[in-house]
Ligand SMILES: Cc1ncc(C[n+]2csc(CCOP(=O)(O)OP(=O)(O)O)c2C)c(N)n1
C-alpha cells in the first residue's frame with residue numbers, strides 16, 4: 001500500500017537511480033521535500049544538485065528545465081501550484097509546447113512539468129483552479145492526470161521516460177489516498193489508454209482526478225436506485241482515448257462528463273463533441289457536461305462547494321439522461 | 326524625528342497588528358480559521374512606520390503576508406478578521422480569505438497570493454497618480470523571495486524610466502517559505518539591486534521604527550518631487566512559521582528566540598518613545614490595553630457575523646452597472 005504522494009516520490013526516486021540525467025527542480029523541494037511530500041528526503045540520497053531548490057522565479061526555472069532538456073538532461077520541474085503556470089506562461093505555451101515543431105523536429109524535449117491543483121483546502125482564487133483544459137488547447141504538450149496511486153506511479157514513469165514535454169496534473173485532495181502500487185520498477189501506464197473504473201450498462205460517466213471518486217460515489221447512489229453507471233477515467237487528456245468512451249456509450253446510450261475545471265470551454269465539451277461524432281446513432285439522450293461555474297473560486301467553503309459540481313448534481317444529471325425523475 | 330502623535334499612532338498600530346496576528350494563530354489552531362494564513366508577527370514596524378506617512382489617497386499593494394499592511398492602511402480589525410473567517414461581513418464578502426484581502430476605499434489595492442503579483446499593480450497605481458497629477462505615492466510591499474521574480478525587475482525598470490512615484494519596500498525576513506535567502510538570492514542586501522535601474526536603494530533595520538520611518542520619508546519626498554521610484558529594503562524576521570502549519574525544519578528555535586527577545590520591534594519602539602520623552606509607561610500601557618480590547622470586540626464581531634449566501638456566488642464577476 002502506498003499513498004498517491006508516496007507513489008510519486010517512489011517513482012521519482014527509482015527513475016533518478018536508473019538514469020543520472022533525471023533531476024528535480026522547484027520551490028522548497030529539497031529539505032522541505034515539497035509541500036505535499038512528493039520529494040521528501042530525496043535530497044539525502046541525491047544531494048542538492050539533483051533535488052534542486054529554486055528561487056521563486058517560475059519563468060526562469062521552467063524555462064531552464066526546457067533548456068536543460070534540449071541539452072541532454074531529463075528534468076522534472078515542479079510548480080508548487082498549477083495556478084502559478086500563468087506566471088511562466090510564455091515558457092510553457094510559447095516555448096515548451098512549440099520548440100520541437102518550430103525547429104523542424106530538431107529538438108527532443110524529455111521534460112516533465114508537475115504540479116497539483118484543485119479546491120478542498122480553502123486556498124481561494126489563485127491556489128484552487130483546475131487548469132488542464134488550457135494545456136490541452138495548446139498543441140505540443142502531453143497532459144496526464146492520475147486519479148489513484150497506481151496510475152500516479154505508472155503515468156509518472158511513462159512521463160519521465162517520454163521524450164516529449166509532459167504536463168503532469170495532480171490533485172491536492174488525492175495525496176493521502178492509499179492503494180496498492182505495482183512493485184515492478186518498469187511499471188508504466190501507457191498514455192492514451194482510459195481506465196474503466198466501474199462497469200455499468202445504463203449511463204457512462206467520464207471524470208478525471210478528484211472527480212473520479214465523486215463519479216464513483218454517484219454510481220453507488222445510482223445503483224441504489226437501479227441505475228447502472230459505468231465510470232471512465234481517461235487518465236491522459238493528451239493523447240485522449242475517445243475509443244474507450246465511444247465503445248462504452250454505444251453500450252449505455254448516455255454520456256455525462258464531469259470535471260472540476262470550469263464548465264465553460266472545459267475539456268468535457270470536447271469529449272461531448274467527439275462522442276457525438278463517433279457514436280451519434282447510439283445516443284438515447286443529449287450528452288451532459290458538468291463543471292465548475294463561471295466565477296473565480298471563492299474562499300468560503302460553502303461558496304466553494306456551490307461553485308464546483310456536487311455528487312448529487314452528477315446523480316441528477318445521470319437520472320435525467322436516463323429519463324428517471 | 327517622529328513626533329508624539331505619530332509615535333503613538335505607530336505604537337498603537339503595531340499592537341493592533343500583533344494582537345490580530347496572534348489571535349488569528351489561536352483561531353487557526355482551534356480550527357476556527359482555515360486556508361493559507363501567513364502571519365506578520367515580528368515585522369510590524371515596517372507596515373506601521375510606512376503607513377503612518379500615507380493618507381487614504383496614497384496607494385499600496387500587498388502580499389500573501391498582508392494583514393499588517395491592511396490594518397496599517399486603515400482596515401477595521403473586525404471586518405478583516407471576518408474576511409479571514411470567510412464571513413459575509415468581511416472586506417471581500419468571504420471570497421478572499423487571508424490571501425486576497427483588499428479595501429480600495431482606503432487605498433489598499435489588495436493582498437496578493439501570487440508572489441511578486443502585487444509589484445506591477447502598485448506600479449500602475451503610481452502611474453495613475455502621476456497621470457492625474459495627484460500629490461500622492463504608491464507603495465509596493467513584497468518579500469525577499471519576490472525580488473527574484475521578473476515582475477520585480479520589470480517594474481523597477483519601468484517605474485525608473487517613467488519616473489513614477491512608487492516606493493518599493495522589500496521586507497527581507499531571510500526566507501522565502503522554507504528556503505533561506507542565501508540559497509535563492511544572489512546578494513545579501515537587496516537594496517543593491519536598485520543600482521541596476523539607476524534609482525536610490527537603501528537598507529535599514531526593519532525592526533527599528535525610526536530607521537524605517539526616516540528612510541521612507543526620504544523616498545516619499547523624492548517621489549513627490551517627481552524624481553521617481555526608490556527601493557527600500559527592511560531587514561526583519563518572521564516569528565511564526567511561513568504559514569500556520571509550517572513544521573519549520575529549516576531554522577533553529579534559538580534563532581527565533583533571539584529575534585523575539587533581542588529585537589522585538591514593539592519593545593524597541595516602546596523604549597524609543599520613553600527614552601525620547603514622547604510618552605509614559607502609563608500612556609503606552611493604556612494604548613496596549615485599548616488595542617487588546619478592540620481585538621476582543623473584533624473576534625466577537627467576526628464570530629457572530631453571518632456566512633455569505635451561496636445564491637450570490639456568481640455576483641461581481643463583471644460590473645453590471
Ligand atoms: C508565483 C508564486 N510562487 C510560489 C508561491 C508559493 N509561496 C507563497 S509565499 C512564498 C514565499 C514568499 O517569500 P517572500 O517573498 O520572501 O515573502 P515572505 O513569505 O517571506 O513574507 C512562496 C514560495 C506563490 N504563492 N506564488
Ligand SMILES: [Mg+2]
Pocket residue numbers: 468469470496497498499500501502
Ligand atoms: Mg521572505
